[in-house]
Amino acid sequence: MTTKIAVLGSGSWGTVLGELLVKNGHEAVIWGRSEREIQQIQSEHQNTHYLPGIKLNPNLKATTDLESALQGAAAVLFVIPTKAIRHVAQQVAQVLHKQQQSPILISATKGLEQTTNERVSEVIASVIPRANYAGLVVLSGPSHAEEVVREDITTLTVASTDAASAQWVQSIFMNHYFRLYTNADVVGVEIGAALKNVIAIGAGALVGLDYGDNAKAALMTRGLAEMTRMGVALGAQPLTFSGLSALGDLIVTCTSPHSRNWRAGRSLGQGQSLEHILTTMGMAVEGVYTAKTVHDLSIARNIDMPISEAIYQVLYAHQNIQSVIAQMMQRHAKSENELMRTRN
Numbered sequence: 001m002t003t004k005i006a007v008l009g010s011g012s013w014g015t016v017l018g019e020l021l022v023k024n025g026h027e028a029v030i031w032g033r034s035e036r037e038i039q040q041i042q043s044e045h046q047n048t049h050y051l052p053g054i055k056l057n058p059n060l061k062a063t064t065d066l067e068s069a070l071q072g073a074a075a076v077l078f079v080i081p082t083k084a085i086r087h088v089a090q091q092v093a094q095v096l097h098k099q100q101q102s103p104i105l106i107s108a109t110k111g112l113e114q115t116t117n118e119r120v121s122e123v124i125a126s127v128i129p130r131a132n133y134a135g136l137v138v139l140s141g142p143s144h145a146e147e148v149v150r151e152d153i154t155t156l157t158v159a160s161t162d163a164a165s166a167q168w169v170q171s172i173f174m175n176h177y178f179r180l181y182t183n184a185d186v187v188g189v190e191i192g193a194a195l196k197n198v199i200a201i202g203a204g205a206l207v208g209l210d211y212g213d214n215a216k217a218a219l220m221t222r223g224l225a226e227m228t229r230m231g232v233a234l235g236a237q238p239l240t241f242s243g244l245s246a247l248g249d250l251i252v253t254c255t256s257p258h259s260r261n262w263r264a265g266r267s268l269g270q271g272q273s274l275e276h277i278l279t280t281m282g283m284a285v286e287g288v289y290t291a292k293t294v295h296d297l298s299i300a301r302n303i304d305m306p307i308s309e310a311i312y313q314v315l316y317a318h319q320n321i322q323s324v325i326a327q328m329m330q331r332h333a334k335s336e337n338e339l340m341r342t343r344n
């Protein structure tokens with residue numbers, strides 16, 4: 001059965017998810033604020049800034065009119081950077097109220113809101129009244145848009161406290177190259193997705209500084225340990241961090257030149273300024289903002305997050321990367337068995 005899905009966000013991930021839904025036989029309408037991007041998708045079937053050289057399916061529709069995008073949609077997919085989520089959710093709330101609709105809401109955004117430290121699904125739920133949506137689902141996992149668009153095998157997690165909503169989202173996205181697993185641990189899935197971006201900046205920095213594979217393995221393994229530590233402190237299940245949305249996404253983001261977070265880290269390691277990196281990237285680098293939120297949360301909750309803190313110090317306190325690495329290596333001896341540790 002054909003289902004209409006409104007995809008909010010005309011960047012790389014929004015465009016590729018919209019394209020995938022159309023390939024699956026659904027009606028996908030991308031909503032975006034950029035006239036140029038929307039016009040290109042709608043009329044020229046391409047999105048040259050985010051997906052150069054890719055020809056999109058002519059059935060993929062695009063509009064800057066939120067009301068028409070949401071009209072009759074069974075699902076609304078949020079794929080915009082975290083910093084814009086609250087503002088866009090407020091606009092969606094107004095339209096859903098006016099149209100008397102209750103679609104399933106899906107978040108594919110990976111981050112934590114800076115002002116509140118909230119997860120993206122928490123922000124959406126705090127803005128859109130419960131009567132105006134049928135369920136709230138998080139879509140997350142190792143999935144570079146550049147590979148999904150060429151139909152490379154990809155596996156993701158769909159997380160919701162409502163199993164039926166998660167299964168419905170699983171059914172609209174699944175196909176021969178896109179396989180989804182449901183998960184009831186929304187907190188763990190969102191925390192894993194947000195925190196891996198910070199660690200990926202560190203992985204890129206190591207490459208920029210010419211460190212080897214031992215250092216990369218150390219960063220990813222101890223990075224996962226502290227991601228799990230914070231997740232568990234916030235109510236997540238530890239096992240979720242061995243899953244696609246944490247370990248899986250950590251692997252893909254810490255090892256792939258497709259990753260904007262990894263590329264930003266590599267440029268930092270090569271000595272470029274953060275300001276220059278963000279201006280030239282021209283795309284979302286969520287980990288830069290999440291690093292600030294993780295720093296704030298680790299202080300507020302007294303959670304030891306040494307790697308994320310080191311990355312925060314480089315990004316926000318202009319610390320030298322080599323010195324923060326040296327400081328980390330000189331910390332007092334610890335046990336690998338110890339999961340929950342407080343800040344020291």
Ligand SMILES: NC(=O)C1=CN([C@@H]2O[C@H](COP(=O)(O)OP(=O)(O)OC[C@H]3O[C@@H](n4cnc5c(N)ncnc54)[C@H](O)[C@@H]3O)[C@@H](O)[C@H]2O)C=CC1
Pocket residue numbers: 009010011012013014032033034037050079080081082084087088108109110111143144145146282283284286
């Ligand atoms: N690119 C990828 O492969 C993947 C990205 N993600 C996540 O998806 C989210 C979006 O990322 P991308 O599509 O890659 O970013 P992007 O940088 O490629 O595109 C961002 C889009 O959001 C739009 N936007 C920004 N502020 C807006 C606002 N206030 N109102 C409306 N639109 C606004 C921009 O115009 C642009 O079209 C991020 O949280 C990212 O972590 C998740 C999985 C894969």
Ligand SMILES: O=C(CO)COP(=O)(O)O
Pocket residue numbers: 110141142143144197200249252253258259260261262284285286
């Ligand atoms: O989340 C992603 C892949 O799963 C995309 O990572 P980047 O935002 O670092 O490109």
